Amino acid sequence: MLRAETDHRVANHLMMLSSYVRLQGRHIARDGVVDRAAVSLFARSVDAQIHAIARLHRRLMTNVNDQSSDLGPLLHEVVACFAIDPETCAVVEDLDPACSVRMDQLLPISQIVNEAVTNSLKYAFRGTRPGRLTVRCLPLPSGDLRVEIGDNGDGLPAALPAGTDGGFGIGLMRDLARQLDASLAFDSGPDGLTVRLTVPRSSD
Numbered sequence: 001m002l003r004a005e006t007d008h009r010v011a012n013h014l015m016m017l018s019s020y021v022r023l024q025g026r027h028i029a030r031d032g033v034v035d036r037a038a039v040s041l042f043a044r045s046v047d048a049q050i051h052a053i054a055r056l057h058r059r060l061m062t063n064v065n066d067q068s069s070d071l072g073p074l075l076h077e078v079v080a081c082f083a084i085d086p087e088t089c090a091v092v093e094d095l096d097p098a099c100s101v102r103m104d105q106l107l108p109i110s111q112i113v114n115e116a117v118t119n120s121l122k123y124a125f126r127g128t129r130p131g132r133l134t135v136r137c138l139p140l141p142s143g144d145l146r147v148e149i150g151d152n153g154d155g156l157p158a159a160l161p162a163g164t165d166g167g168f169g170i171g172l173m174r175d176l177a178r179q180l181d182a183s184l185a186f187d188s189g190p191d192g193l194t195v196r197l198t199v200p201r202s203s204d
């Protein structure tokens, strides 16, 4: 029974990844010309998601009765998959060990982080100033969980005011936040963009 349940959950996650690759692939193709940096970033983003699924699979197989898991180590591994060149961008991680989430919340949260990191690498670090990417997770006094991804780029362009749906990535982040019953905010200004996710406290 437990083995079947584990396989079922992992198969669902793989189906989710398959749709992601198909949708993103179409999106890239729609854009016409694809540059090498974009393909490299897409590959690293997919790698990070496969890594997250593999990690969850291992976790479900070895601790089959666990209902929750630490978020910090997963986010650390997701960011590591992007192999960010320290010459381009310093990565600052502030991952509180007290961030525990339900198993079914792990992948949606890691995918939101994945999209936000992808966007920062794509848009934020093109200038001459040294880049900085901050990834944080912490429990709030209310018991809710806060996850933040911030960069020191130029923020969202004026033509895309925070609060609009944006492109595929921001749309996906919004869908996943809805699925998590979480709130998602884009704090944008001349000092950069911070994507802020607030996940309600688990009820289990």
Ligand SMILES: Nc1ncnc2c1ncn2[C@@H]1O[C@H](COP(=O)(O)OP(=O)(O)OP(=O)(O)O)[C@@H](O)[C@H]1O
Residues within 6 Å of the ligand: 027, 119, 120, 122, 123, 124, 151, 153, 154, 155, 156, 157, 160, 165, 166, 167, 168, 169, 170, 171, 193
């Ligand atoms: N960190 C950021 N810094 C500056 N601009 C950003 C940042 N993140 C997103 N944007 C802007 O918001 C727009 C919408 O982002 P979104 O992720 O939805 O789409 P995309 O990255 O253009 O395409 P896709 O996510 O499908 O690859 C981007 O085109 C970009 O102009």
Ligand SMILES: [Mg+2]
Residues within 6 Å of the ligand: 115, 118, 119, 167, 168, 169, 170
């Ligand atoms: Mg994007």
